[in-house]
Amino acid sequence: MTGQEEQESPRTAQATLIGLYVWADGQWTMGLGRLFKRLRHAHGIIDLQAAVHLLQHEERRIVDTLNTRTPRLLNMMEQETLREARTVVRRIPPKPPTPVTLLEPPEPPRFDFTMPLGERATMAIHTDLRTELKDIRARILRQHDDLYKLTAAGSATHEVMANGDTIKDAQRTMMRDLLTHGVTGFTDTAGRRWQLSSYVEMAVRTAAMRARNEAHLTVMQAAGITLFTVPTHMHTCPVCFAWQGKVLSVTPDAQADATIEEARAAGLWHPNCEHTITSWHAGDPHPDPGEWSERDDVLWKASQHQRELERDIRAQKRVLAYSGEPLMRQQARQRIRGYQRQLRDLTHDTGLLRRSHREQPDLGLRR
Incomplete structure (x- = not known):
């Protein structure tokens, strides 16, 4: 990854940051695949502990990489936001000078359009992402403990249940769940479970958009709008x-x-x-707000169903890529074909644009 670091530019910082955490998610999931491959030949709790210990080393390597590159990419995103804000400033015509009289009190300091917007422009990136991405990295470092507890508990439960399942069945079920969801147990403040890569994509794009809006708003206010x-x-x-x-x-x-x-x-x-x-200026006509139509409702629901199918395809491709179980791989292929068929029909019937890169585990991003 270091070879590309010199090629990064502010214009690609946002995509590179998302790609970095997509890479981390894939690396951790690959480690899961190797762990479960070991578990198929494991005997007893000692082998389980040894396998989980190896995953702990993989976690450390991944988080060290994230710790090294994340701050630089966040700084580049902030600088990009500042440059965009200054571009907006240049498009605003200067205010006419105010006549000055001897009796007029001194004017308060005027807004300096040449100064970076700093705090206001980058507040969202600085506050949201620096905190959230740090929490994610801390979460990754706890995965081996959670995995050990889940695997041990799942195996013990299936040992004592007279339902015909074996320890191997329990491990297969758990492996499917973990490979599907990525960093397991990652839950946001609203209680929603996320794949790590999907959450980081949402958080980065949202923070970047918020920062641009704040920068734009600040400049407009300074211009009297x-x-x-x-x-x-x-x-x-x-x-x-x-x-x-x-x-x-x-x-x-x-x-x-x-x-x-x-x-x-x-x-x-x-x-x-x-x-x-x-x-918007006083005297301008009020824009037509429009009315929510049946067509709007159909397109909105269809777009959400499209996002759901894209997530399902990505999840099954993760299972296909990282599982060593022939049965799981066969089932994953069947599910992928089924979801893709649904997606083709959906986009054909609604006219929605199919974004094939969103069906890839790495979201079409490259490190």
């Missing part, structure tokens, strides 16, 4: 659709439908949301 509107976005969710075409203000304003904070509290700019804001 306090009213904004939310542009239309294809395949939006019902919550965000309600805000398309609405006029938002920084502080309460009779010309606005709500404040930016009220819109955010109501669900606008949720994780993975791609909505932005554009300036």
Whole structure:
């Protein structure tokens, strides 16, 4: 991975950061595959402990790589955000100078459009990602303990149950679950379980979009613009659709439908949301907010089903790539073909664009 590090640029920092954690997820899952291959020939708890100990070394190697590269990539993302903010500044015409009289009190310091936006522009990246990615790395280092407990407990349970299953059956079931879900047990604050790579993709894209919106908002305010509107976005969710075409203000304003904070509290700019804001001036016509139609509902539900099928395909491809069990590999191939058939039918019937890179375990990213 070090060979590519010199080639990284701020323009690719976001994709490279996501790809780094996709790589980590794959490396850890590969270690799981090797561990379960050992377990097929293991005898007793001593062999289990030895196998898990090897996985612990793999965890350490993966996390050391993440610890080394993550800070640099986050810094590059922040610098990219600052550059984009300065580009927005250059597009804003300067305010006309204010006539100065001898009796006029000194003006407060004006906003310096040449200064980096710093804290406001990079707040989301700095606060959200530095904390969340650190938590993820800590979680990876605890996986071997959780795996040992799960495997030992699962084996013991199946030993005493008179259901015809064997320890090997228990291990096969557990292996399928772990390979499907990646870093097992990763749960966000809302209680949703995520694959590590899927969560990092969501977190990075959301933080980057939020940082750009904050930078844009800060510059617009400095230029005296306090009213904004939310542009239309294809395949939006019902919550965000309600805000398309609405006029938002920084502080309460009779010309606005709500404040930016009220819109955010109501669900606008949720994780993975791609909505932005554009300036709106008094006297401009109010945009047509539109109405949620049956077609909108069909497309929204279809897009969510598409995301679900993509996740299912990725999960089964992980099993196919990292499992040494012939039966599991055969079942994975069958499931992949079934999910892909459903996806072809869905995109054909709805006109949604099929994104084949989202069906790959590495999300189509390269290190």
